[in-house]
Amino acid sequence: MKLYFKYLSILLRSQMQYRTSFILLSIGQFFVPFSIFISMYLLFQRFDHIGGWNLYEVALCYAIIHIGFSVSECFARGFDAFPSYVVKGEFDRILVRPRSTVLQVLGARFEFSRIGRFSQSIIVMIYALINLSIEWDFIKIITLLFMILSGVIIFTGVYMLGATLSFWTIQGIEAINIVTDGGREMSQYPLTIYKDWVKKFFTFIIPFGTVNYLPLMYILDKTNGNDYFYMVIPLFGMLFIIPSLMIWKFGVKHYKSTGS
Amino acid sequence: MSAYISLFKMRLMQGLQYQVAAFAGVLTQFFWGFMYIMIYQAFYQSTTNVQPISLHQLIVVVWLQQSFLALIMLWFRDNEIISLILKGDIAYELCRPADLYGFWYSRLIAQRLSSALLRFVPILLVASLLPYPYRFSLPDNVITFLLFLITLFLGLIIVVAISMLIYISMFYTLSGVGSLLIFGVLGEFLSGLIIPVPLMPHSLKIIVYLLPFRYCSDLPFRIYAGNIGYHEAILSIFAQIFWIILLFLIGKLWIKKALKRVVIQGG
Numbered sequence: 001m002k003l004y005f006k007y008l009s010i011l012l013r014s015q016m017q018y019r020t021s022f023i024l025l026s027i028g029q030f031f032v033p034f035s036i037f038i039s040m041y042l043l044f045q046r047f048d049h050i051g052g053w054n055l056y057e058v059a060l061c062y063a064i065i066h067i068g069f070s071v072s073e074c075f076a077r078g079f080d081a082f083p084s085y086v087v088k089g090e091f092d093r094i095l096v097r098p099r100s101t102v103l104q105v106l107g108a109r110f111e112f113s114r115i116g117r118f119s120q121s122i123i124v125m126i127y128a129l130i131n132l133s134i135e136w137d138f139i140k141i142i143t144l145l146f147m148i149l150s151g152v153i154i155f156t157g158v159y160m161l162g163a164t165l166s167f168w169t170i171q172g173i174e175a176i177n178i179v180t181d182g183g184r185e186m187s188q189y190p191l192t193i194y195k196d197w198v199k200k201f202f203t204f205i206i207p208f209g210t211v212n213y214l215p216l217m218y219i220l221d222k223t224n225g226n227d228y229f230y231m232v233i234p235l236f237g238m239l240f241i242i243p244s245l246m247i248w249k250f251g252v253k254h255y256k257s258t259g260s
Numbered sequence: 261m262s263a264y265i266s267l268f269k270m271r272l273m274q275g276l277q278y279q280v281a282a283f284a285g286v287l288t289q290f291f292w293g294f295m296y297i298m299i300y301q302a303f304y305q306s307t308t309n310v311q312p313i314s315l316h317q318l319i320v321v322v323w324l325q326q327s328f329l330a331l332i333m334l335w336f337r338d339n340e341i342i343s344l345i346l347k348g349d350i351a352y353e354l355c356r357p358a359d360l361y362g363f364w365y366s367r368l369i370a371q372r373l374s375s376a377l378l379r380f381v382p383i384l385l386v387a388s389l390l391p392y393p394y395r396f397s398l399p400d401n402v403i404t405f406l407l408f409l410i411t412l413f414l415g416l417i418i419v420v421a422i423s424m425l426i427y428i429s430m431f432y433t434l435s436g437v438g439s440l441l442i443f444g445v446l447g448e449f450l451s452g453l454i455i456p457v458p459l460m461p462h463s464l465k466i467i468v469y470l471l472p473f474r475y476c477s478d479l480p481f482r483i484y485a486g487n488i489g490y491h492e493a494i495l496s497i498f499a500q501i502f503w504i505i506l507l508f509l510i511g512k513l514w515i516k517k518a519l520k521r522v523v524i525q526g527g
Contacts, residue, residue: 028441035445039455046311046459047303175284178291186295193302194295 003099007107015112022113029116033066036188037124051193056131057220062188063125064144064212068151069184070117076156078108080180082163083173092257101252102245105163134219143215143231150234151211155180157244158206164251183208190216210237263358264366271367275374282378289326289383296322297394313458315393317485323396324481325453327383330375331416332451332477334423335444338368345430350522361515364427369420399484407493408484414500415476421507422447422472428511431518452478458487472503 015022040062044055053061073080082105085091094104134140162176187208191199203209210233217223218230297319304315313321330336341364344350353360387396399405426443448454451473457465468474479496482488488496 025441028445031442031445035449035454039449042455042461042464043303043459045461047306049306050299050302051306173284174281175287178288182288182291182295185292189299189302194298198294198298 004103004107008110011107011110012112015110025113026116029070029113030120031116033117034120036185037062037120040188051190053190053192056128057216058189059124059128060132060220061190061212061216063121063128064147064216065151065184065187065208066121067118067125067148068211069155069180070114070121071148071152072155072159074111074114074118075152076106076159077111078105079156079159079163081109083166086166086255089257091255095252095255102160102248132220139227139231140219143219143234146231146234147211147215150237151208153238154207154211154240155184157241158183160241160244160248164248167251167255179206187212207237207240210234264362267363268366268370271370272374275371276378279378282375285375286379286382289329289379290386293322293326293383293387294394301393311459313456313482313485313487316397317482317487318456319394320396320485321456321481321487323384323387324484325477327380327387328376328412328477330372330379331412332419332453333444334419334426334447334451334473335440336372336375336423338371338427341367341427342430345427354519354522360519361424361512365420365424368423369416372416372420400486403490404483404486407490407497408480411475411480411483411493411497411500414497414504415480417504418472418500418507419476421504421511424511425507425514428514428518431522447473450474451476458482472507475500475503 037059040058041055044050044058048054050058082091085094085105085108094101094108097104158176158179162173162180165176166173183202183206186194186198186202191202191209191213194202199209203214214233215230218227223230300315300318300322304311325332344353353363356363384396387394388398390396399408426440450468450471452460452468457468457474457478460468468478475496479488479493479500483493
């Protein structure tokens with residue numbers, strides 16, 4: 001853990017060397033998702049609701065998945081950039097060090113400019129929460145925190161899976177973006193609006209539905225069943241990291257260096 | 261001129277080699293297409309009001325956007341040109357007995373074409389086999405189709421002319437990524453790729469119609485879908501030609517000015 005923070009501070013200082021570039025990039029990172037939110041807002045000017053959810057409810061859905069995404073993109077970017085390590089044979093260096101591979105890959109890259117996207121999502125969340133009249137209690141707050149944490153963990157898991165894939169092939173690896181970027185875009189709307197197979201895929205296989213849609217039904221009082229069940233759903237989503245880690249370990253075992 | 265054409269051919273052939281990347285691209289585009297369609301479908305179900313574009317027309321537009329993405333995206337970036345400017349290899353380019361604007365222009369347009377050629381056939385083919393609400397259909401008649409082809413082609417010329425301006429601006433900023441990102445998002449939004457132009461509120465539509473961005477994707481695709489009539493289509497072709505002349509002029513003058521004070525980045 002100490003080592004992780006060491007990596008963190010080194011990379012923070014190195015990125016701060018190019019301050020203007022960093023600021024511009026952060027602003028860009030702010031506006032990319034913001035334009036999506038604006039279009040969502042404009043669509044709601046024309047249409048009243050989507051699948052029974054109004055603007056503020058969808059905005060909350062949007063904010064939570066984007067917070068999860070931005071945090072994981074900041075801290076787990078190493079896995080996202082991993083294919084290039086394999087191509088250049090740099091993974092060998094990581095293997096010979098007496099520390100865990102996961103820690104080292106995580107520590108190899110942080111994208112602090114994601115603060116732009118993160119702050120954008122926080123603003124949207126505050127906007128949504130002000131306009132929604134939710135009766136907050138302790139359990140709901142805990143659920144909300146779990147949801148965000150679960151988002152971070154699931155995105156990290158997906159990055160890991162994508163990185164693992166690069167042990168076997170690096171061609172066409174951008175198809176993994178369907179799950180990362182695509183999953184993010186999909187789950188910024190409640191999953192209920194999609195076809196059944198899409199809903200099932202993003203609930204049981206890559207569980208983005210457990211990050212915002214299902215627990216939000218509880219927070220927004222849309223359920224008529226067992227509240228506690230919906231409350232612990234984000235925890236189930238977090239379990240996704242376990243098979244991801246196992247597959248990663250399996251991949252590392254089968255790694256053959258490119259040798260250069 | 262023949263130098264530009266052979267460069268164009270070379271780049272085109274080179275781009276056509278990347279078939280696996282194209283396959284992954286097709287898959288991704290399919291996914292996005294489906295997603296947008298499902299979202300619009302859900303929105304349309306929530307109201308009985310008649311919208312300025314029918315759901316079926318919108319679906320056709322979505323599929324066209326996905327399959328011709330490489331022709332219409334602003335951020336389709338050429339890292340080689342960026343590094344030429346940033347690392348100083350621009351010096352070699354300046355030694356060539358060719359006009360830099362034309363040289364880069366033909367290179368950029370070839371890249372877009374090769375990328376689009378590999379992608380649009382499979383996407384449209386599969387999309388036209390889908391069951392009803394998702395199906396991509398042929399235009400009503402030949403004239404519509406011809407108008408679509410003409411406006412799409414002129415639109416491509418506009419997109420590349422705009423992206424040339426972005427590259428030229430890098431002579432001044434020397435760090436592309438941030439400004440490219442902001443420019444890209446803005447252009448995407450104003451060309452109706454994030455929210456379709458007909459669904460925008462009125463005041464925003466006025467701004468969009470005054471800028472060149474929508475002439476690259478919104479115009480040809482809505483002509484194809486039958487959302488824009490002949491009369492407006494023909495008037496818009498003149499608008500496209502106007503933008504092409506204007507953007508070429510600005511680009512040529514600007515690159516001349518930029519090259520006068522160009523600093524070769526050493527190393």
